[in-house]
Structures are given as structure tokens and as C-alpha cells.
Amino acid sequence: MFRTGLAAFAGIALCTLAFSPLAAQQSKLRVIQTNFAGDTIHIIDPATNKVVGTFLDGIESAHGIAVSPDGNRIYLSEESTNSLQVIDGKTLKTTKSIPLSGNPNLVDITPDGKKVYVAIALSYTDLSEFPRVKATAAGGVDVIDTTSMTKVKTIALKGGVHDLNVTPDGKFLVVGNARGGRANVMTVVDTKTDDVSWTMPMDPSPSPMAISKNPDGSTKAIYAQNGRDNGFQVVDFATRKITQTIKFAPIAGRENPYGPPAASHGMMVTPDQKTLVVNSRYNSAVYLYSLPDVKPVGVVNLSGKGAGWLTITPDSKRAYIANEHTNNVSVIDIPTQKEIAVIPVGFAPARNVVWMAP
Amino acid sequence: MMRASFYMLAAASLVVAAAASLSQAESAPAAPAAAANASGLDYNFFKTRVQPVFTTKRPGHTRCVVCHTQNNAPFHLVPLSPGSTTWNEEQSRQNFQLIQKVAIPGNVDSPIVHHPLAETAGGDPHHGGGQQFESQNDPAWQTLKAFVMGQKA
Numbered sequence: 001m002f003r004t005g006l007a008a009f010a011g012i013a014l015c016t017l018a019f020s021p022l023a024a025q026q027s028k029l030r031v032i033q034t035n036f037a038g039d040t041i042h043i044i045d046p047a048t049n050k051v052v053g054t055f056l057d058g059i060e061s062a063h064g065i066a067v068s069p070d071g072n073r074i075y076l077s078e079e080s081t082n083s084l085q086v087i088d089g090k091t092l093k094t095t096k097s098i099p100l101s102g103n104p105n106l107v108d109i110t111p112d113g114k115k116v117y118v119a120i121a122l123s124y125t126d127l128s129e130f131p132r133v134k135a136t137a138a139g140g141v142d143v144i145d146t147t148s149m150t151k152v153k154t155i156a157l158k159g160g161v162h163d164l165n166v167t168p169d170g171k172f173l174v175v176g177n178a179r180g181g182r183a184n185v186m187t188v189v190d191t192k193t194d195d196v197s198w199t200m201p202m203d204p205s206p207s208p209m210a211i212s213k214n215p216d217g218s219t220k221a222i223y224a225q226n227g228r229d230n231g232f233q234v235v236d237f238a239t240r241k242i243t244q245t246i247k248f249a250p251i252a253g254r255e256n257p258y259g260p261p262a263a264s265h266g267m268m269v270t271p272d273q274k275t276l277v278v279n280s281r282y283n284s285a286v287y288l289y290s291l292p293d294v295k296p297v298g299v300v301n302l303s304g305k306g307a308g309w310l311t312i313t314p315d316s317k318r319a320y321i322a323n324e325h326t327n328n329v330s331v332i333d334i335p336t337q338k339e340i341a342v343i344p345v346g347f348a349p350a351r352n353v354v355w356m357a358p
Numbered sequence: 359m360m361r362a363s364f365y366m367l368a369a370a371s372l373v374v375a376a377a378a379s380l381s382q383a384e385s386a387p388a389a390p391a392a393a394a395n396a397s398g399l400d401y402n403f404f405k406t407r408v409q410p411v412f413t414t415k416r417p418g419h420t421r422c423v424v425c426h427t428q429n430n431a432p433f434h435l436v437p438l439s440p441g442s443t444t445w446n447e448e449q450s451r452q453n454f455q456l457i458q459k460v461a462i463p464g465n466v467d468s469p470i471v472h473h474p475l476a477e478t479a480g481g482d483p484h485h486g487g488g489q490q491f492e493s494q495n496d497p498a499w500q501t502l503k504a505f506v507m508g509q510k511a
Contacts, residue, residue, distance in 0.1 A: 036486070079425075079429065305484075325484045346418065347489070348487070
């Protein structure tokens with residue numbers, strides 16, 4: 001009798017869960033994984049941690065990616081064409097290709113979905129004598145209006161721009177001028193005017209970054225890797241000062257000195273604002289820090305090598321780390337600090353993003 | 359006496375040196391050919407056999423030409439002219455100069471040979487452009503190796 005009742009209760013509970021809005025939302029949750037040296041974009045289902053599809057087959061050198069808040073659009077920068085591809089979330093087909101002012105890198109979007117910002121790195125003519133960069137080289141940020149689907153402005157900045165992040169409240173864009181011709185500066189842009197609000201010397205420039213917020217939604221801190229060191233710095237947004245510099249010690253037997261030069265690349269704050277997750281490409285490991293105190297709470301060694309980017313699920317429980325050197329993605333369970341899956345993808349997996357499919 | 363002997367010795371040395379120099383000049387190839395082969399790498403082989411490796415699309419991969427004309431890789435190629443699928447003579451000459459940064463004549467461990475080859479096949483542990491060649495039996499990889507080893511067109 002008890003067992004029958006339990007089974008009936010479980011059945012009702014399962015039906016309720018299956019048809020609840022939360023379950024429906026979770027069933028549409030996906031991780032989009034780009035492959036910088038590959039020729040397609042992979043879609044991963046976090047429920048199974050399997051690749052469930054691809055799109056943009058034939059694409060070459062996809063770089064930055066962002067999704068609209070409603071999931072209806074995917075924005076992807078393509079280095080080979082110096083363009084921003086606008087992809088329909090339902091059909092997964094390109095609906096528009098927006099020409100950019102130069103070689104595009106990272107992409108981010110405002111919380112209201114009205115503007116997309118594209119980092120513009122240095123062009124071939126600036127880098128043709130690499131590693132010597134011409135004195136006149138300059139990059140910037142292209143501003144895309146998502147209503148008209150046009151580039152409405154280029155914010156000219158010194159140095160090539162590799163990374164940029166919109167703050168959680170949407171009020172600012174934080175830019176690291178670090179891709180060739182480093183300007184050794186962090187630039188903060190007011191998103192209302194798209195003009196530079198303030199700058200802060202940082203040597204080297206931030207690349208990449210993560211941002212935490214205060215309880216009122218305003219920006220609390222910038223966490224900045226720098227394209228060179230195996231670690232990161234913490235910048236207090238209000239005082240505009242570096243408050244911490246953290247360097248990861250090598251892990252014996254796990255050293256991975258093979259390029260690109262950034263020893264630590266890819267970091268993100270969990271949506272619940274409790275944990276900072278930081279890649280070490282050199283150690284092929286992920287470091288976890290509690291927030292807001294920025295105290296180390298764990299290290300997860302990865303099966304793959306060359307951790308180059310990461311994204312985190314909305315429930316703050318899982319991180320997906322792109323292992324650039326071994327062509328796969330590690331899935332980390334953040335509460336237990338365990339790697340729970342390794343997913344084969346394309347060549348040199350790079351940027352990834354969580355996407356709620358429409 | 360000693361001074362006279364010294365002058366005679368110096369004069370004799372000059373004569374020998376001049377003769378040796380003349381002999382070298384006579385046996386050296388004509389100036390234009392010497393320039394073409396100064397590096398030990400063959401331009402025509404590069405133009406007709408190596409450059410197509412960079413523009414060929416291999417399944418699952420981005421073409422070499424895409425990254426190596428855009429980003430901050432140490433080896434650069436001249437960007438293709440709009441609408442072109444290969445390089446013109448002037449651009450090929452520039453590419454030939456550029457590749458000499460990563461092609462060491464006679465050295466099979468040259469970066470252009472070692473770097474894009476999969477680690478499991480004896481290549482580098484990492485290439486930002488992925489493992490373009492999974493095996494040393496790949497004809498395209500063999501073309502790169504032959505170029506470095508001085509094969510002529």
C-alpha cells in the first residue's frame with residue numbers, strides 16, 4: 001500500500017516536473033561551442049553532455065559569440081570575413097552578415113539585447129612584421145544596433161582589442177586593449193553614449209575578464225587575466241584600484257607550455273555571484289574562488305589540455321571548459337569540484353556560451 | 359733583409375689570394391641563380407606546390423591561409439586579393455620571403471614541417487590551427503617536408 005502510494009506520488013511529481021515551466025526551460029538549455037580551427041559550431045545538451053547538433057557548417061575562424069536574452073538570435077564574429085554573423089535562433093541560419101571595421105575578436109551584448117559590441121584587434125598590415133607592431137596601429141570597438149542591424153559607431157582605441165565585457169547592469173563596457181600593440185590600459189565605456197568614460201593603466205592590459213556585481217546590481221569588481229601571467233588581478237570598480245594579484249603555481253607533471261602565450265585564459269563569475277571560475281591553460285586546470293572575498297576553494301585538474309575558455313549554466317552548478325589543445329570540452333560540477341564529462345568537439349575549441357533555445 | 363723578405367711574402371700571399379678569388383668567381387653560378395637558391399629553398403617549388411597546401415580546405419579544418427593572413431601567428435602570408443583563390447607573382451615572392459622565418463633549409467624539424475603535424479605523428483603538442491596533418495603519410499605534409507629539404511620544381 002505504502003509502495004503503491006509512493007509510486008503514485010512519484011508519478012505525479014514526475015509529471016509535474018516534466019510539464020513545469022522550469023523543466024521546459026531546462027530542456028531548451030544548450031551550450032554553443034565554437035571551434036577556432038574547425039569548420040562548424042557545436043551544440044551541446046547539458047542534460048546529457050552530448051553534442052546534439054551543429055550549425056554554420058563551413059565557417060572558418062569563428063571568434064566571439066553572444067546570444068540575445070530571448071535566445072532568438074546568435075551573434076558570432078568571423079575573422080576570415082571581418083564580419084558579424086547574425087543567426088536566427090530557430091532556423092540556425094545566418095540572416096545577416098554585418099561588415100566590421102577590422103579583425104573581430106570577442107563579442108558581448110547588453111542585458112536588454114539592444115546593442116552588441118565587437119572587439120576589433122589589429123589587422124594584417126599592423127602585424128605583418130610581427131612581433132614588431134607598427135607604431136600607428138590602433139584597434140577599437142564596433143557598436144552594432146540590433147534593431148537596425150547595422151554598425152552605428154566605431155569607438156577608436158589605442159592598441160588592438162581582444163576582450164570586452166558589458167557590466168551586469170548594462171551601464172558600462174569594459175575593454176582590454178591587448179591584441180597586438182598592447183596599450184597597457186583598461187578602458188571603460190559608457191554604454192549610453194558609447195564614449196570612453198575612464199581608463200586605468202594595467203600592464204599588461206586585461207585579457208580576458210569577468211565581472212561581479214553588488215546586491216543592487218551595480219558593478220563590484222573586474223577580474224582580469226592578462227595574456228601573459230598564469231593568474232589574474234582584481235580591480236575594485238568603485239575605487240579603480242587593483243586590490244589583489246593572484247598567480248597560480250605550476251602543478252608538477254601538468255605543465256603545458258605550448259602556445260598561445262596566455263597562460264591563463266577564460267574566467268567567469270557564477271550567476272549566483274558566489275564563485276569565480278578561472279582557467280589555467282598552463283596547468284590544464286580550473287581554479288575556484290569564493291566571492292566576494294576571492295578566497296581559493298578548490299582546483300579541478302582537467303583531462304583535456306589547454307583550457308582556453310569557459311561558460312557556466314544559469315543554475316551556477318556546471319562549467320564547460322574548452323580544451324583548445326585536445327579538441328574537447330570538460331564539464332565541471334562546481335559544488336563537488338569534479339570533472340564529470342569530456343565531450344569531443346572540433347579543432348581548437350574556443351569561445352562558448354550558454355543559450356536558451358527559443 | 360728581413361723587411362725585404364716580409365714584403366716578398368706578403369706579395370706572394372696577395373697573388374695566391376687573388377688567384378683563389380678568381381677561381382671561386384669562375385666556378386660560382388651566375389648571379390640571378392645564386393639569389394634564387396641562396397636559401398637552399400626552391401621558389402618555383404614553393405609557388406606551385408607549397409602555396410596550394412595553404413589554400414586547400416581539409417575536412418573539419420580551417421584553411422591555413424585564413425589564420426595566417428589575419429591573426430598574430432608568427433608565420434604570416436600575404437592576404438589574397440579580393441576574389442582571388444591564389445597569390446600573384448609579387449605576392450608569391452613576398453610569401454617566399456615570409457616562409458623563410460619558419461623553413462630552415464635541410465632541417466626536417468623546421469616549424470613549417472613540425473608545427474601543423476599531429477603530436478601522435480611526431481609533431482608539436484599544439485598548433486593553434488589544429489592538427490592539420492594526422493600522419494606523415496599525408497601528401498600535403500610531405501610536400502612541406504620536401505620543400506624544406508630542398509626539392510626543386
